[in-house]
Amino acid sequence: MSRNGTRGSNRRLDVRKTYKMLIGGAFVRSESGRALDVEAPGGQWLGHVCRASRKDIRNAVVAARKAASGWAGATAYLKGQILYRAAEMLEGRASGFQEVLQSIGLTPAAAKAEVSQAIDLLVYYAGWSDKYLQVFGAVNPVATPHFNFSVTEPMGVVAYVAGEKRPLLDLVSGIAPIVVGGNVVITLSTSRASVAAMELGEVLETSDFPPGVINLLCGLREELLGQMASHMDVNALVLQGGDAKEQTACREACALNLKRFFPKEVNEKENEDPYRILDTVEIKTTWHPVGG
Amino acid sequence: MTKTSTTIGSDWGYAPAPESADHFKLKDQYGLFIGGKFVPAASGKRLKTINPANEKVIAEVADGGEKDVAKAVQAARTAYDKVWRKMSGRERGKYLYRIARIIQERARELAVVESMDGGKPIRESRDVDIPLAAAHFFYHAGWGDKLRYAFPGKSVSPIGVAGQIIPWNFPLLMVAWKVAPALACGNTVVLKPAETTPLTALLFSEICQEAGLPEGVFNLITGAGSTGAALVNHPGLDKVAFTGSTEVGKAIQKSLAGRGTRLTLELGGKAAHIIFEDATIDQAVEGIINGIYFNQGHVCCAGSRLLVQESVEEEVVTKLKARMESLIVGDPLDKNTDIGAINSKAQWDRIRDYLKIGEEEGAELFQTKCSVPEKGYWIRPSFFTRVAQSHRIVQEEIFGPVLAIQTFRTLNEALEKANNTPYGLSGGVWTDKGAKIFKVTRGIRAGVIWANTFNKFDPTSPFGGYKESGYGREGGRHGLRPYVELS
Numbered sequence: 001m002s003r004n005g006t007r008g009s010n011r012r013l014d015v016r017k018t019y020k021m022l023i024g025g026a027f028v029r030s031e032s033g034r035a036l037d038v039e040a041p042g043g044q045w046l047g048h049v050c051r052a053s054r055k056d057i058r059n060a061v062v063a064a065r066k067a068a069s070g071w072a073g074a075t076a077y078l079k080g081q082i083l084y085r086a087a088e089m090l091e092g093r094a095s096g097f098q099e100v101l102q103s104i105g106l107t108p109a110a111a112k113a114e115v116s117q118a119i120d121l122l123v124y125y126a127g128w129s130d131k132y133l134q135v136f137g138a139v140n141p142v143a144t145p146h147f148n149f150s151v152t153e154p155m156g157v158v159a160y161v162a163g164e165k166r167p168l169l170d171l172v173s174g175i176a177p178i179v180v181g182g183n184v185v186i187t188l189s190t191s192r193a194s195v196a197a198m199e200l201g202e203v204l205e206t207s208d209f210p211p212g213v214i215n216l217l218c219g220l221r222e223e224l225l226g227q228m229a230s231h232m233d234v235n236a237l238v239l240q241g242g243d244a245k246e247q248t249a250c251r252e253a254c255a256l257n258l259k260r261f262f263p264k265e266v267n268e269k270e271n272e273d274p275y276r277i278l279d280t281v282e283i284k285t286t287w288h289p290v291g292g
Numbered sequence: 293m294t295k296t297s298t299t300i301g302s303d304w305g306y307a308p309a310p311e312s313a314d315h316f317k318l319k320d321q322y323g324l325f326i327g328g329k330f331v332p333a334a335s336g337k338r339l340k341t342i343n344p345a346n347e348k349v350i351a352e353v354a355d356g357g358e359k360d361v362a363k364a365v366q367a368a369r370t371a372y373d374k375v376w377r378k379m380s381g382r383e384r385g386k387y388l389y390r391i392a393r394i395i396q397e398r399a400r401e402l403a404v405v406e407s408m409d410g411g412k413p414i415r416e417s418r419d420v421d422i423p424l425a426a427a428h429f430f431y432h433a434g435w436g437d438k439l440r441y442a443f444p445g446k447s448v449s450p451i452g453v454a455g456q457i458i459p460w461n462f463p464l465l466m467v468a469w470k471v472a473p474a475l476a477c478g479n480t481v482v483l484k485p486a487e488t489t490p491l492t493a494l495l496f497s498e499i500c501q502e503a504g505l506p507e508g509v510f511n512l513i514t515g516a517g518s519t520g521a522a523l524v525n526h527p528g529l530d531k532v533a534f535t536g537s538t539e540v541g542k543a544i545q546k547s548l549a550g551r552g553t554r555l556t557l558e559l560g561g562k563a564a565h566i567i568f569e570d571a572t573i574d575q576a577v578e579g580i581i582n583g584i585y586f587n588q589g590h591v592c593c594a595g596s597r598l599l600v601q602e603s604v605e606e607e608v609v610t611k612l613k614a615r616m617e618s619l620i621v622g623d624p625l626d627k628n629t630d631i632g633a634i635n636s637k638a639q640w641d642r643i644r645d646y647l648k649i650g651e652e653e654g655a656e657l658f659q660t661k662c663s664v665p666e667k668g669y670w671i672r673p674s675f676f677t678r679v680a681q682s683h684r685i686v687q688e689e690i691f692g693p694v695l696a697i698q699t700f701r702t703l704n705e706a707l708e709k710a711n712n713t714p715y716g717l718s719g720g721v722w723t724d725k726g727a728k729i730f731k732v733t734r735g736i737r738a739g740v741i742w743a744n745t746f747n748k749f750d751p752t753s754p755f756g757g758y759k760e761s762g763y764g765r766e767g768g769r770h771g772l773r774p775y776v777e778l779s
Contacts, residue, residue: 135444140768142750143427150754150770153734235759244550251549255542257714258557258760275446275778283770285754286733288743 019049019194021218022201023056024063025211031055036219038195041105049194052219054227057186060215061233064157064184067212072154072182074210080129083180086207087122093203094119100199101167104192117271118172124272125176132180132277145290152281154182155260156235159228161221163241167193169271170240171200174264175214177276178238186215188228194218229253229261236260236280306620309627311414316401318491322353324360324514325497327367328507334359339516341490344411344640345624345633345668353490356513358522361482364511365528368453368480371508376480377450385436388476390503392429395422395468398499402464402492407624409491410463411633411669412587414625424749425468428767431751432472435772439477442769446778450478451554452530454775455523458493459536460486460635461590461691467496469766470533471510472751477775479531480509484523487516488636521547529553533774535592537689538715538760556764556774558592558756560689561717564710565595565746566700566732569603571722575744577611579722580695583746585619585673588631589693590639592761593718595746597686598675598697599706605699609677616660616673623665631693633668640669643692650676650685655696687713703728707735716758720746739765 020027029035032053038046050056071079090097094115101111133152140148158178163170171189178185189197201216217224225246229237230253237259239250247263254261262279270276321338323330337355342348354360376384395402399422406417439448454474458466463485474481485493493512500510513519524532524544534544535558548555565583567576583595600608624632634640651657655676664670675695679686686696700706710719719736721743723729733741739757742748749755754768764774 138754138769140750140752140754142748142753144748144750146745146748148750148753150768155758248550252546255545255549258538258542258545258559258762260763282739282758283754283756283765284733284739284741284758285768286741286743287745287748287753288729289745 016047019047019198020201021050021052021056021198022205022214022216023060024066024215025205027201030219031059036194038104038192040103046103046195049198049218052188052217052224054224056217056219057224057227057231060186060217061157061231063212064186064215065233067210068154068156068184070210071179071184071213074182076130076133079180079182080126082208083122083126083129083176086204086209087119087126089203089207090115090119090122097168097196097199100196104167104195114166114169118168121169121172121271122176125180125277128274128277129180132274135274136278140285146287147290148285148287150283150285152181152278153284155280155282156183157233158183158185158236158238158280159231159234160185160187160238161225161228161240161242162187162189162193162197164191164193167196168200171197173271174238174240178280179209179213181277181281183236183280184213186228186234187217188221188224189216189218190221225250226253229259230256232257234259236262238262238264238280240264306628308623310623311404311407311418311625311627313404313408313625316404318351318405320351322351322490322494322514324354324356324364325494325500325510325512326360326364327511328501330497333357339487339514341409341488343408344635345665347667350408351491353494353514356484356515356519356522360513361519361522361526364482364513365453365455365526367508368482368511369528371506372453372480375506376509377478381437381439381478384475384478385433387503387505388429388433388436388472391499391505392426392433394499394502395426395429398495399423399426402495404625405491405495406464407632410460410489411624411635413629413632414627415629416587421462421465424751425464428465428468428472428751432476435476439772439776442772443776443778449777449779451775451777452479453528454479454481454531454533455526455529456481456483456533457520457523457536458483458485460489461587461592463489464492464496466535467493470535473766473771474533474775475509477772479775482511482513482523482529484513484515484520490514524548527551531555531775533764534558538762541762554774557762558764558766559717559760559762560715561592561594561757561761562597562687562689562713562715563593563595563718563720563738564597564599564736565720566706566710566722567598567600567604567608568721568723568725568728569601570724572724573604573607573611576722577608577615579720579744579746580612581615581619583720584695585631585693586747588634588671590635590691591747592689593740593747595718595720596690596695598695599700599709600697601706602699602701609697612675613658617662619660619662619673621662621664621670621672631673634671634692637669639691640671643671643690643694646685646688646690646692646694647674650679650683650694653683653685655679655683655685681709681712689715703731707732710735711737714760717761718742
């Protein structure tokens with residue numbers, strides 16, 4: 001995110017980027033027309049990002065729900081390839097992302113490490129796509145003449161609230177296990193991390209994710225969390241960071257429709273963990289008689 | 293089948309065949325089971341447990357309160373810290389094997405008491421509830437020393453003290469579903485049975501004594517709803533498992549919101565049972581009967597919404613009526629009885645309310661003409677036709693022998709109707725086409741699907757819901773997850 005007015009000796013004026021959210025495959029501003037300032041840690045003004053409204057959340061849920069059955073029905077092979085494609089796209093823009101992360105305060109080494117980790121994490125979960133069912137599913141030896149098996153199925157629409165510490169990685173580490181599980185996702189990024197999120201939207205949009213599968217919003221956590229936790233058409237809420245009070249409020253709101261709730265610590269080690277896929281899938285068991 | 297059954301005369305009726313209850317003796321009073329001993333409630337209060345088939349008092353049980361809950365949680369904590377968590381999984385498993393064996397040894401006694409206390413037909417308690425309870429302990433016993441294979445790549449440890457609350461529809465079986473995985477994984481338990489069906493849980497406490505289970509590993513607090521609330525609200529629990537209504541489940545989630553207590557919920561259902569025109573109709577009719585009239589319809593996964601393809605509606609309904617007329621409603625202890633007593637006066641009132649509501653909403657009620665005893669709580673097998681998706685009898689769980697029948701034309705319409713409730717516990721489909729089975733079983737948003745069968749259960753088979761039917765699984769490898777910490 002270069003905010004120098006000019007660059008080089010030709011005195012050419014930079015063309016700045018307008019950061020937009022990604023909802024239903026379209027890059028949009030908040031319906032509310034509101035924006036937030038983004039500042040570098042030193043206080044230097046970097047630009048504007050959208051300040052999503054509760055109505056934007058609801059719109060995103062509608063877009064996500066529309067995409068849910070198609071994505072759930074996509075083959076594991078296809079989902080794996082699309083995640084891998086996202087890794088390819090991110091790799092191609094690695095230096096740009098490093099620059100963005102540096103502009104919002106990361107050291108060059110940290111920025112480089114974070115981008116590499118995010119790419120590798122996408123590859124990691126892409127590889128799980130056609131394997132986790134084999135590890136976590138089961139054929140059950142019931143004591144009656146029936147064939148009985150248990151498979152994973154996506155929960156549906158999952159809301160994910162990303163932390164801010166690692167602007168890119170916190171987001172990718174939430175999205176990847178959710179969508180590889182066949183869910184569609186609505187994410188909320190906040191503060192400076194929003195810039196990385198909006199950049200990521202451009203990567204995901206060129207990775208063959210069908211419109212609505214991943215929806216990226218940014219805004220104020222305290223303003224929007226309640227809407228995400230209480231929305232009756234959201235099936236699960238994954239929350240990164242946050243204090244005990246916030247988690248309590250989420251749990252209470254989630255009880256409205258028994259939305260599944262997963263508070264997550266920011267823990268680098270747990271990023272590569274297939275059990276994170278298990279969080280946002282259901283287990284379905286099917287019985288059929290065996291016989292003539 | 294239809295023709296012959298309608299021409300059989302009254303001479304062909306069944307003679308009474310009551311199961312004897314003289315081979316065991318129930319006590320007049322039972323205490324709470326805390327720290328390996330039976331003790332009275334601190335308040336001295338007692339509740340009467342009633343046989344719903346004749347409204348007679350069977351026994352009195354202690355009405356546990358906050359003080360008793362505190363004592364029980366303390367006993368469970370001590371047993372967890374000093375004994376159970378330290379014991380090898382293999383030794384823990386051996387206790388569970390013992391319990392499984394004693395349940396088998398005392399099977400007939402348990403079956404009779406289950407039918408007396410809860411009203412379910414002896415044929416079901418004898419052939420389903422008790423054998424499955426024993427099987428549940430036998431299955432989980434073997435996991436005790438094999439947990440690391442259940443969770444590849446993780447190290448497994450127990451959670452701590454579990455508070456468990458179970459319903460009245462499968463009293464001993466629910467004890468087994470809750471206690472067996474908890475104990476196998478190294479946790480200790482405080483369990484509260486339902487107010488109306490405490491007896492087999494009390495006999496289970498005796499079985500724990502007979503098995504030599506260390507004191508405090510399993511504790512039982514009998515009582516009513518307020519006792520359950522006292523248990524849930526006790527800060528000493530690491531885990532709460534609840535089976536019951538969605539309304540209470542939501543309240544429990546809210547009351548636990550500010551604590552680190554883990555929670556699993558197995559709640560209500562309103563399962564769609566879909567019959568396609570290419571099904572084997574006679575078998576499907578048996579499936580419908582088993583789906584909704586099994587255990588008086590007191591089954592959270594009951595097939596309470598029949599969706600029948602329009603082209604076979606008349607045939608299915610005609611055959612269903614004929615089959616229903618052959619169902620015998622009456623003495624739960626009679627081996628010929630198909631449908632026993634409604635579990636309690638409160639539930640009886642609730643079902644009769646729904647019968648009224650259904651008629652007021654404009655649906656058409658059919659009930660069989662069988663006789664029912666004068667005393668006790670009885671509902672003849674019933675169904676409604678001419679129902680709309682928005683009717684309360686289609687959306688709400690009745691928990692009784694009352695079926696709502698709707699029709700559909702296309703597979704997609706069937707799925708849309710099937711999924712159009714807040715629940716997602718179970719579902720069923722009947723068709724002879726393999727590809728259609730997979731399309732429908734995938735399309736129903738529910739945790740357990742029966743294809744060309746219904747209401748089958750097994751300890752190796754995970755059970756639990758989607759959506760507002762709760763979360764977590766019971767049974768199978770997946771049923772261990774709620775009782776372990778992974779790292």
